[in-house]
Amino acid sequence: MNAYEIVLKSREKGRPTAAKYIEKMVEGFIELHGDRRFSDDAAIIGGVGYIVGKPVTVIGIEKGEDTNSKIEHNFGCAHPEGYRKAVRLMKEAEKFHRPVLCLVDTSGAYCGIGAEERGQSEAIATAILDMIRLKTPTLSVIIGEGGSGGALGLSAADEVWITETSTYSVISPEGCASILWKDSGKVAQASECLKLTAQDLLELKAVERVVEEQGFSDAFFEGLKESIAAFFEGQKAIPADTLVEKRYARFRKF
Amino acid sequence: MNFEDLKKFFFKKPKNALEGTDESSSAQKPAEAAIPDKLAEKCEKCGKIILSDEMRDNFGVCPKCGHYKKLSARDRIAMCTDSFEELFQDESGKNILDFPGYAEKLEDLRAKTGEQDGAVCGAAVIGGVKCAVFSMDYRFMMGSMGHTVGEKITKAFEYATENGLPVVGFVLSGGARMQEGIVSLMQMAKTSAAVAKHSEAGLLYISVLTDPTTGGVSASFAFESDIIMAERGALIGFAGPRVIEQTIRQKLPEGFQRAEFLQKKGFVDLIVERKEMKEKLAALLKIHCTEADA
Numbered sequence: 001m002n003a004y005e006i007v008l009k010s011r012e013k014g015r016p017t018a019a020k021y022i023e024k025m026v027e028g029f030i031e032l033h034g035d036r037r038f039s040d041d042a043a044i045i046g047g048v049g050y051i052v053g054k055p056v057t058v059i060g061i062e063k064g065e066d067t068n069s070k071i072e073h074n075f076g077c078a079h080p081e082g083y084r085k086a087v088r089l090m091k092e093a094e095k096f097h098r099p100v101l102c103l104v105d106t107s108g109a110y111c112g113i114g115a116e117e118r119g120q121s122e123a124i125a126t127a128i129l130d131m132i133r134l135k136t137p138t139l140s141v142i143i144g145e146g147g148s149g150g151a152l153g154l155s156a157a158d159e160v161w162i163t164e165t166s167t168y169s170v171i172s173p174e175g176c177a178s179i180l181w182k183d184s185g186k187v188a189q190a191s192e193c194l195k196l197t198a199q200d201l202l203e204l205k206a207v208e209r210v211v212e213e214q215g216f217s218d219a220f221f222e223g224l225k226e227s228i229a230a231f232f233e234g235q236k237a238i239p240a241d242t243l244v245e246k247r248y249a250r251f252r253k254f
Numbered sequence: 255m256n257f258e259d260l261k262k263f264f265f266k267k268p269k270n271a272l273e274g275t276d277e278s279s280s281a282q283k284p285a286e287a288a289i290p291d292k293l294a295e296k297c298e299k300c301g302k303i304i305l306s307d308e309m310r311d312n313f314g315v316c317p318k319c320g321h322y323k324k325l326s327a328r329d330r331i332a333m334c335t336d337s338f339e340e341l342f343q344d345e346s347g348k349n350i351l352d353f354p355g356y357a358e359k360l361e362d363l364r365a366k367t368g369e370q371d372g373a374v375c376g377a378a379v380i381g382g383v384k385c386a387v388f389s390m391d392y393r394f395m396m397g398s399m400g401h402t403v404g405e406k407i408t409k410a411f412e413y414a415t416e417n418g419l420p421v422v423g424f425v426l427s428g429g430a431r432m433q434e435g436i437v438s439l440m441q442m443a444k445t446s447a448a449v450a451k452h453s454e455a456g457l458l459y460i461s462v463l464t465d466p467t468t469g470g471v472s473a474s475f476a477f478e479s480d481i482i483m484a485e486r487g488a489l490i491g492f493a494g495p496r497v498i499e500q501t502i503r504q505k506l507p508e509g510f511q512r513a514e515f516l517q518k519k520g521f522v523d524l525i526v527e528r529k530e531m532k533e534k535l536a537a538l539l540k541i542h543c544t545e546a547d548a
């Protein structure tokens with residue numbers, strides 16, 4: 001697959017969304033709602049449950065599956081209240097020394113009047129700042145589109161993993177082609193130039209691990225679940241301050 | 255502020271060579287080159303011919319229409335500090351992703367501006383208080399943040415943390431440097447981590463948002479400060495106005511995403527006129543350096 005084919009694949013209809021990952025990997029999931037400031041943003045779902053018997057907080061950007069649920073979840077484009085909910089749940093996890101798993105799948109944070117009025121910039125900035133200093137283990141897995149600041153808001157983690165046909169990029173290839181070359185026909189070229197595929201990202205050290213998708217079979221979810229549990233088990237042995245210092249170094253290298 | 259000092263620093267190049275400002279609606283067409291250098295210039299807003307001396311004396315504010323001309327990183331520093339010593343000036347980026355045309359673009363801008371990239375950093379004194387300063391330059395791809403800009407700003411925060419200094423940051427940016435791809439995005443996290451460490455050391459950070467402050471920079475260190483100051487009329491937002499209009503398919507209301515709008519919505523501590531900026535910064539620094547329990 002070339003980069004543009006991967007871009008299309010990362011957005012493909014029928015691809016499992018965050019809710020599916022939670023259903024397949026998290027036992028006894030209890031969803032927790034709202035940012036306690038303004039409202040409950042359905043583009044970001046979060047809550048608590050168990051992965052292989054160990055408590056975790058899970059926060060996912062949810063695109064929705066059918067048309068109705070896509071609309072309900074705003075196509076996975078979060079408003080400021082979504083990022084504020086995520087931060088609230090991360091802080092709750094920190095208090096109880098519970099690791100945080102983020103599932104990232106968004107074309108980007110929402111662009112609109114309400115989002116700007118309620119401080120989209122401030123909400124994402126605060127999410128990055130708080131997540132990067134969180135004193136509990138964190139892992140972000142990009143499961144579809146990792147769209148710019150909207151994805152980074154939930155990806156300032158100890159490690160970032162990506163499934164093999166997902167992307168992570170500073171801008172959509174469409175945006176890049178139209179801004180830089182004033183030619184929306186050059187999307188395929190932009191996809192290559194942006195180095196947004198899982199393999200490119202691994203080489204650039206923007207992700208630590210590429211997860212094989214195995215057609216999103218039960219074996220895939222089972223394997224990912226085991227890997228996540230093992231990762232958190234390892235991270236738990238590290239003192240919180242060291243964890244934060246290691247995270248600093250992870251991002252300092254860029 | 256001493257006007258004679260100001261003149262020495264200000265506007266060595268009266269011609270305005272705005273770079274492609276991807277997201278900023280405030281971009282104006284460059285003034286025509288017909289006017290001789292240094293004597294007079296054309297206001298980019300009202301089009302009136304203004305004597306360059308008069309423009310300088312007025313802090314780069316058009317005396318006819320009140321339009322704020324964009325300031326280079328160094329002009330801004332000169333206007334707002336008592337003294338300044340540059341640091342990390344050797345930081346210089348490369349074409350990390352081999353992005354087509356980017357290396358040539360960098361070379362061209364370096365020749366044109368005399369800067370290595372879009373940020374100038376150093377140690378400064380403002381109103382007698384020592385601080386670390388960073389300032390972003392519109393002439394360098396509208397202050398977009400790639401590796402070099404992110405690295406210099408991170409180093410400014412690390413320097414301030416090591417030396418127990420406050421940070422004053424003059425923010426101007428259209429957002430991420432897309433030619434650096436994911437490396438550009440990672441600068442948001444890298445700078446944020448440095449801001450957090452500085453803050454945990456109990457040190458003050460004042461961000462000064464100028465026109466424009468949008469995109470990735472707005473969603474990182476611009477909004478992570480203790481005090482957010484904005485210059486009057488500055489465009490501040492996550493998404494650029496054109497992107498929003500395309501998304502929602504309607505015109506945005508007058509004044510949307512301007513500094514005054516953000517203050518009304520609760521996201522900006524104070525709005526300052528350009529001519530009072532240094533004085534306000536000095537006053538805020540002084541209050542924070544005075545022991546409350548002394």
Ligand SMILES: [Zn+2]
Binds near residue numbers: 297316318320
């Ligand atoms: Zn004018």
